[in-house]
Ligand SMILES: Nc1ncnc2c1ncn2[C@@H]1O[C@H](COP(=O)(O)OP(=O)(O)O)[C@@H](O)[C@H]1O
């Protein structure tokens with residue numbers, strides 16, 4: 001049921017909102033260090049799948065296994081702790097804290113994990129250099145462009161040394177040039193640190209940065225490699 005060697009795997013997930021089925025038997029898996037694009041039209045269940053995989057929402061039925069542990073067997077507190085220690089997140093926009101500078105934003109996951117300010121900001125600056133936004137350290141999110149803000153968000157997702165990054169339409173608000181640069185930097189950094197990426201997108205040119213594509217239609221995920 002769980003594909004061999006996978007880090008994170010979901011089997012037969014179902015989730016209904018009222019009478020709307022968002023997931024209708026979706027299965028999915030990702031290996032350590034693998035970049036998987038989850039594609040599909042709007043409303044097909046991509047974000048719901050991502051939120052289930054990340055333990056943010058609980059499916060009505062089905063199993064999700066991360067590093068050999070079933071998410072549904074964990075308490076809310078254990079799932080929150082797992083999200084902080086092992087997962088990083090990049091969303092379409094609006095996820096940076098406007099009152100904090102960019103370096104404080106990138107350092108935030110480390111600070112929440114108990115790392116001292118100086119050490120957290122040193123690590124944050126290293127990731128900002130990798131993402132080519134170190135010159136923005138003292139600026140607030142409102143003072144940087146959309147593409148720069150997404151690179152800061154990617155630096156923040158990576159700063160906590162995650163095993164998996166969940167990215168939901170990370171380039172959806174960017175023009176194609178900035179979008180491609182964000183994808184290049186995100187996938188380069190993830191591959192060199194062996195971080196798995198679950199990348200939700202409806203854009204083929206964004207999916208081109210992945211190792212493998214999975215298509216979601218009407219709440220069902222299909223692995224294109226294994227499609228019949
Ligand atoms: N919180 C929610 N409340 C009610 N319906 C929802 C909610 N989230 C998603 N849905 C519905 O579930 C379906 C799948 O949504 P979603 O996972 O957001 O799709 P996608 O990310 O592919 O656009 C859609 O019909 C959507 O309207």
Ligand SMILES: [Mg+2]
Nearest residue numbers: 046047048168
């Ligand atoms: Mg979505």
